[in-house]
Structures are given as C-alpha cells and as structure tokens.
Amino acid sequence: MGEVLLEVKNLQKYFSTPRGMLHAVDNVSFTIEKGKTLGVVGESGCGKTTCGRTILRLTEPTGGQVLFEGKDVSKYKGRELAHLRRDMQIIFQDPFSSLDPRMSVSQIIAEPIKYNKLLHGKEAIDARVLELMDTVGLSRRMVNSYPHELDGGRRQRVGIARALALNPKFIVCDEPVSALDVSIQAQILNLLDELQDSLGLTYMFITHDLAVVNHFADDIAVMYLGQLVEKAPAEELFDNPLHPYTKALLSAIPVPDTHAKNKRIVLKGEITSPINPGEECRFAKRCLYADDCCKGKGPELVEVKPGHFVACHHCGIANQ
Amino acid sequence: MWRYIVKRILMLIPVVIGASLLVFCVMNLSKGDVVSVITAGADMTNEQIEAVREAMGLNRPLLVRYGEYLFGMLRGDFGKSAISNEPVLKLFFTRFPATVKLAIASSIVNIVLSIPLGIFSARHQGSVADNAAMVFALMGLSMPAFWLGLMLMVLFCVNLQWLPATGGGTDFKSIILPAVTMGIGMMATTTRTTRSAMLDVLRQDYLRTARAKGVPEKKVINLHALKNAMIPILTTVGTQLAKAFGGGAVIEMVFAYPGVGKLLLDAINNRDTTLACGCIVLQTTITVVVLLIVDILYAFVDPRVKAQYAKGGKKK
Numbered sequence: 301m302g303e304v305l306l307e308v309k310n311l312q313k314y315f316s317t318p319r320g321m322l323h324a325v326d327n328v329s330f331t332i333e334k335g336k337t338l339g340v341v342g343e344s345g346c347g348k349t350t351c352g353r354t355i356l357r358l359t360e361p362t363g364g365q366v367l368f369e370g371k372d373v374s375k376y377k378g379r380e381l382a383h384l385r386r387d388m389q390i391i392f393q394d395p396f397s398s399l400d401p402r403m404s405v406s407q408i409i410a411e412p413i414k415y416n417k418l419l420h421g422k423e424a425i426d427a428r429v430l431e432l433m434d435t436v437g438l439s440r441r442m443v444n445s446y447p448h449e450l451d452g453g454r455r456q457r458v459g460i461a462r463a464l465a466l467n468p469k470f471i472v473c474d475e476p477v478s479a480l481d482v483s484i485q486a487q488i489l490n491l492l493d494e495l496q497d498s499l500g501l502t503y504m505f506i507t508h509d510l511a512v513v514n515h516f517a518d519d520i521a522v523m524y525l526g527q528l529v530e531k532a533p534a535e536e537l538f539d540n541p542l543h544p545y546t547k548a549l550l551s552a553i554p555v556p557d558t559h560a561k562n563k564r565i566v567l568k569g570e571i572t573s574p575i576n577p578g579e580e581c582r583f584a585k586r587c588l589y590a591d592d593c594c595k596g597k598g599p600e601l602v603e604v605k606p607g608h609f610v611a612c613h614h615c616g617i618a619n620q
Numbered sequence: 621m622w623r624y625i626v627k628r629i630l631m632l633i634p635v636v637i638g639a640s641l642l643v644f645c646v647m648n649l650s651k652g653d654v655v656s657v658i659t660a661g662a663d664m665t666n667e668q669i670e671a672v673r674e675a676m677g678l679n680r681p682l683l684v685r686y687g688e689y690l691f692g693m694l695r696g697d698f699g700k701s702a703i704s705n706e707p708v709l710k711l712f713f714t715r716f717p718a719t720v721k722l723a724i725a726s727s728i729v730n731i732v733l734s735i736p737l738g739i740f741s742a743r744h745q746g747s748v749a750d751n752a753a754m755v756f757a758l759m760g761l762s763m764p765a766f767w768l769g770l771m772l773m774v775l776f777c778v779n780l781q782w783l784p785a786t787g788g789g790t791d792f793k794s795i796i797l798p799a800v801t802m803g804i805g806m807m808a809t810t811t812r813t814t815r816s817a818m819l820d821v822l823r824q825d826y827l828r829t830a831r832a833k834g835v836p837e838k839k840v841i842n843l844h845a846l847k848n849a850m851i852p853i854l855t856t857v858g859t860q861l862a863k864a865f866g867g868g869a870v871i872e873m874v875f876a877y878p879g880v881g882k883l884l885l886d887a888i889n890n891r892d893t894t895l896a897c898g899c900i901v902l903q904t905t906i907t908v909v910v911l912l913i914v915d916i917l918y919a920f921v922d923p924r925v926k927a928q929y930a931k932g933g934k935k936k
Binding site: 353356358389398404446462466 | 824825826828829830831832833834835836839844847848921922923924
C-alpha cells in the first residue's frame, strides 16, 4: 500500500431546505493514495460533485474531517485556506460556463499564479502561461483568445491549464468530459492520463460514465444518495460487485454484442428522499434483497476483502 | 467600429427633424403666441398687435416657417429668441455648463449610492437588509422630485441651515441639494438593475472557478462578478446621464437652478417657439451623442461586443 495523500473521514454536507435538511453527503470516508486515481460514480444528484467541492472547501462541510498529507484541512481559514488552493485543484464539469467570458486565455491561466504569488513579474508569468499551454496541448496563438472563440475541448484544456498553474498535488476532476463530444472526450482523458504520469498527480475522478471510470481509475467508489455504498479496486469492482446497487449500475453498461443476453437489472420502487432520510438503508426501497433487517439501522461500510469495502446487510445473499 | 459610429450619427438626422417638427407644430397650434405674451398689458389696439405679428412673419403658413427654420438650423443658425432677441445658441450654451455640472454631480450620487447597494442586496438576496434596500430604492422612485426637493430644502436649509436653498451659486454647497434630489430619483432604477444583473452573475460557474483559483472574495465580487454585470448597469447609468444632460426641468425650477431645463420651460411659457425648438434640438443631439458614447463603452467592458464590431467592419 502506497503513501496516503488524502483521507476523508465521515464527511458530511447538509443543505438546509424549506422542507428540512438535505443530506447531500453523509458520513463518507475513503482514502486516496499518492499518484492514484479514485473514480467516484453514482447517479445524478447522489452527492458526487458536492463531495468533491466539499473536500476542496468550495462548499463548507457540515461535519467530518479531510486530512491532506496528514493535516486536517477542513478547519482551515484565511491564509491557510489560500495555501490549500495550491495543493488541491478542481477541473469543472462545464467548460462553457466555468470560464469568465471577460478574460482572455492568458488572463485566465495567469490569475491563480498572480493571486497566489507563485511568480513575480509579467515576463515570468507570461512564460509560465505559455509553458502551461504547451503542457495541455493548446496552441500558443490562442493566448489572447477569449473563451467564446474556442470550442469545448480547447476550453476544457484552458480549464486544465489553469488548474495546473498552481502545481497542485491533488486534482478533483468533476465530470471533466461529460459536456464534450465523444472524440474530444478521448483526447481530454488521454491528456489527463499523461499529466498524471508526468506530473505525479493524484485524481479524484467524478463521473457517471462507467466505461470512462474503468479505463481511468485505480479504485472506484460508488455513491448512492450521499453515502458511499461500495469501494474497491477497479478490476475487483467490475468483476465482483457486491452491493445490489453496484450490480444494477454495472448491468446498465451497454455490451457491444448483439447476441449477448440482456441481463440488465432494472431497479424498481421509489427513491428515498435525501431530505431528512431515516436511519434505515437508503437503498432499501429499490433493493431486490431488502427485508425487515434493512429497515433497522443502516449498514456500515465494512471491508469484506482486502481493499473491498461494502455497506450492505445482505452482501452475502446479494453475492449468490 | 467607425462605420458603426458614422451610422449612428447619421441616424441623428431624422431624430432631430422629427423632434423639431413636433415641437414647432405643438408650439404653434397651442393657444396664444409670442406676440400675445409681449404685448400683454401694453396699451395697443388689435390692429397694432396684428402689425407686430405681420412684422415678425408669424402670419405666414406653418410649413413655410418650419422650412425656413429647418434651413437655418442646417446651416447652424438656430435663430434668435423672440423675447430677449439674443441668439438661441448663445442662450443655450451659457446655461449648458450648469446643466452638465448638475448631471455629472447627480450621476455621481447615483453611482455611489446604487452600485454598492445593488451589490449588497444581491449578495444577501432575500434577507431583511435586501428587502430594506429595495424598499428604500422604490421610495426613491416613488417620491416626486419636486416634493423630495422641497422636503430636503425644509430639512437642510430651513431647519438645519446647512445648505443654501437655491442652486444658483457657484460654490460647491449650492449643487448638493439639486444633485442629491436628482440622484435619488435615478438611484431606484440603477439599484434594481445592479441587483438583478449581479444576481444573474453570482450564480455563474466562473465565480466558483475564481474561488477555486484562490482569488480573494472581494476580488471575486469586484473583478469577476461586477465586470460581467456591467453592461446593464452601464446602460441604465448612461441613459439617466443622457436624460440629465437634457436638464431636469422640475428640479431646476424647484431650486431656481440656472440650467437648460429652466430655459426650456421659460421658453414654452413665453411661447418663444425659436428658443424652445432650439433647446429641444440641442438636447436631443446631446442625448443621442451621450447614448452613443455609452454604446461605444460596451466594447471596452465586454470583449465579445468588441469582436462583434470587428466582424461588422470586416463584412464588406
């Protein structure tokens, strides 16, 4: 086991709504080793993005700890928080709305360098901007372009360059390719892969595209309604999924074979509301294996095999 | 860009002709004319009055008189005031600096009050402070300028005796009350525009990006958010400034302020067609030019607008 870069302990983020507290992220715990990629999957609205943003303190956590290189960053304030930005960065989902339309490419990339005082003097900053543009494969002639003049792939490259500008150790990739068309998705994924190798980056890769995550991640965490239901190394999770939700999710991946038997598990039942959810297992209402036991206290995340964690009272039955 | 500016200036011609024709007709069709004002109280027979009218050329058909006026105007001759017999241009431009001063002062009051208030409201949307700010802004809009002017006068000139009651003086103090009265009237709209423009921008993803970059919150608001919210704010402030350059007639009357608004009102009361027409045409021109300047400023605020201009220029 390698050196742990990030450890998340019982992270909670609740939003107050008129109908009660919305449990967006509830008691999520995991670790990411240095230089590895954790893929986070789950359906829309299950708290993947909120989890990523909360780790970066772009939204304030309600509870829990985030240990980065052993230090709890969840209570950082002022200058410490500003320093945190140098170590942890995020690539946003939508390259169309996440770039300030009034700023040119060079201004966008230079801004973090300027405010974090990494480099001084216009020349040094300009040189660094061009270097970053080379790194992410953006042609230097676009240095004075504005975001509206670029296509989606190039915009996302700008987003990556500005994330790299601070030499971070850890990057949250929040569905970085979901807004791009397929041919460009591959380019961006390959770029992220190369950057990981050359710069030794650690990723938390949030996506709902299971094919992408299989290609990309070392470990995969599956989230359901704000909770982590299963976490395992990528290969293990795909070969031997334990949680009924993970099984249903994996069965939804289209198989490019006309003769393949359609074994898709279709989930039925009502989705539990994330607002003031009870104690019971949140998946119980849609689960094929739920019984009285599931209406009691919700299951804890337990390690069933080395590195394979699952939160289900019935993972034995579901496994059969 | 230049094509656009020339086009906009050419568009001024029909606007000026339309405005002058309208005022010319209305002034001539309304009851009484300048002769009845001049001769009022004088011991003259109807024949004598008619002779004055004939001498001033007022008995010729309306269209002939308008044509003559328009022809003179195109050569830069705005005619003479029938009452004081002084050139309209001279009368207008002796009053105009005072109006410019008032317009700029009131716009400063407007900007200083409304933009911070609008930003504050947007950042605390739905809070008690936001509602209070909006009620305050609405009050500014609802209070008629003459009433607000009089109330401020009662408070600051009569009771507290801090400021002079008339705006005619040359010192700084005399412009404060007219500027504040005018500025508060403008403020309501600007605050609301600022608030809604900021609300729109504050929800944008690129603000989150800026925070993720480690940009301090103050800069996130002032640099990223305000800059992106600037176009509607600029439009509102610019339109109000253009209006103010035309002279706030009511406020100038209340504070006996010697601006062009008062000049125009006096001209209308005296049925001084040449002077009234001249004032309107000059005010219209100035308004259009100020609005044009505001439009050109867009390009400096928004690179996308600049790109549009550049494209428009290349088309042909």
